[in-house]
Amino acid sequence: MSKRGGELAVKIILYLLLSGVILVVGFFAGVIVSLSGGAIFYAPLVLAVSAAGVVFLALFLFLPRRHRRKLYMTLLVVVILGGLTTAAYETREAYRNRIPVVSDQEVNMEPYQPFGDTGKLAVLPEPSELTFLKELPRLDGATALYPLYAAFAQAVYPRQEYDLYQSEVMVNTTPVAYKNLIEGQADIIFVAAPSEGQKAAARKQGKELKFTPIGREAFVFFVNASNPVTGLTTEQIRSIYSGEITRWSEVGGGNERIRAFQRPEDSGSQTMLERVMDGLGLAEPPKEDVATGMGGIISRTADYRNYKNALGYSFLFYATEMVRNGNIRLLDIDGVKPERSTIASGEYPFAAEFYAVTAGSDNPNVEQLIEWILSPQGQYLVEQTGYTPISP
Numbered sequence: 541m542s543k544r545g546g547e548l549a550v551k552i553i554l555y556l557l558l559s560g561v562i563l564v565v566g567f568f569a570g571v572i573v574s575l576s577g578g579a580i581f582y583a584p585l586v587l588a589v590s591a592a593g594v595v596f597l598a599l600f601l602f603l604p605r606r607h608r609r610k611l612y613m614t615l616l617v618v619v620i621l622g623g624l625t626t627a628a629y630e631t632r633e634a635y636r637n638r639i640p641v642v643s644d645q646e647v648n649m650e651p652y653q654p655f656g657d658t659g660k661l662a663v664l665p666e667p668s669e670l671t672f673l674k675e676l677p678r679l680d681g682a683t684a685l686y687p688l689y690a691a692f693a694q695a696v697y698p699r700q701e702y703d704l705y706q707s708e709v710m711v712n713t714t715p716v717a718y719k720n721l722i723e724g725q726a727d728i729i730f731v732a733a734p735s736e737g738q739k740a741a742a743r744k745q746g747k748e749l750k751f752t753p754i755g756r757e758a759f760v761f762f763v764n765a766s767n768p769v770t771g772l773t774t775e776q777i778r779s780i781y782s783g784e785i786t787r788w789s790e791v792g793g794g795n796e797r798i799r800a801f802q803r804p805e806d807s808g809s810q811t812m813l814e815r816v817m818d819g820l821g822l823a824e825p826p827k828e829d830v831a832t833g834m835g836g837i838i839s840r841t842a843d844y845r846n847y848k849n850a851l852g853y854s855f856l857f858y859a860t861e862m863v864r865n866g867n868i869r870l871l872d873i874d875g876v877k878p879e880r881s882t883i884a885s886g887e888y889p890f891a892a893e894f895y896a897v898t899a900g901s902d903n904p905n906v907e908q909l910i911e912w913i914l915s916p917q918g919q920y921l922v923e924q925t926g927y928t929p930i931s932p
Contacts, residue, residue: 552797562590652687653702675904676905680730681717693708697709715804717731718734722898727898737912753893753930754922757851758856758882762854763851769788771871774874776818780800781822782821799850809853815892816890846868857926891928
């Protein structure tokens with residue numbers, strides 16, 4: 541073999557070894573970045589850098605030396621462009637993260653735990669007429685209703701610690717609460733009316749759901765406080781969420797596109813939106829890309845983020861008391877403000893009952909607790925918590 545041929549063989553072997561190292565390091569770096577939450581931007585960037593490194597190595601080893609100056613200049617340009625792209629991404633993320641979010645996950649539920657002595661729960665002015673020392677019904681329910689049924693438990697149950705997710709007084713959100721009830725992991729859940737999927741799940745398990753109304757609440761829509769729109773009609777709500785109306789200018793606002801957020805399927809507020817739609821199909825909601833454990837990306841319904849053009853919804857107590865986001869403004873619906881008085885009178889069109897739901901339990905105290913909730917003491921806690929009692 542000639543000297544030139546030998547040098548070429550050495551370069552090829554060196555290239556194969558180094559490029560293999562670059563690709564392996566790039567792969568593992570991409571996995572690590574993905575697992576740390578950077579799958580959407582940084583994982584592809586790491587893979588692109590690895591591929592660029594392999595190409596640069598090939599050009600460096602096999603191009604004549606006279607071309608290396610151009611190669612270095614090209615590499616410098618690539619590095620600068622990569623840096624600018626990263627800076628732009630981080631700037632965008634910093635801006636996005638400063639925009640307030642309305643999400644179940646953002647509320648700290650610990651201050652609402654029974655016997656937490658935080659002053660967050662309503663209390664009776666006199667001793668409870670019902671007390672349990674044993675065979676405590678297992679409670680679960682919607683995030684927005686946890687302060688209410690935690691107040692029930694504080695009045696009736698013995699003083700002890702009740703874990704948020706594994707105890708006799710849990711808060712696992714509406715979808716999980718229905719699942720726990722149907723599977724026998726809860727005796728009573730406190731929720732809004734079920735979705736069709738939750739009804740089907742109960743039927744499949746041979747469970748009959750029993751609904752006892754214990755209070756009323758307003759289903760509210762809200763916008764960024766700077767949005768000039770102060771109210772919508774029921775028909776406008778339906779047209780927006782069906783995709784027929786797409787810009788705020790069509791309902792008296794600016795010319796921005798409406799970013800109409802939705803909640804995950806089977807959540808209490810999403811089920812209520814479906815009831816408002818009265819059979820109309822929902823448009824595709826805003827999505828967010830979410831990294832999976834192995835670095836893949838899935839899309840799911842995005843939490844409400846308070847953009848200038850956003851439209852969202854929740855229940856009145858949750859939106860005004862638990863989140864307390866001063867940058868959102870509740871909308872009038874059909875000219876009626878969502879207030880306690882309009883809920884009680886029936887004027888507000890999106891007021892709905894919420895329930896204590898059972899599915900057949902052998903706990904002997906379940907019916908006693910529900911009867912007490914409907915008693916003056918129970919309804920007093922409903923009102924003092926911030927909801928509208930089912931009976932005057």
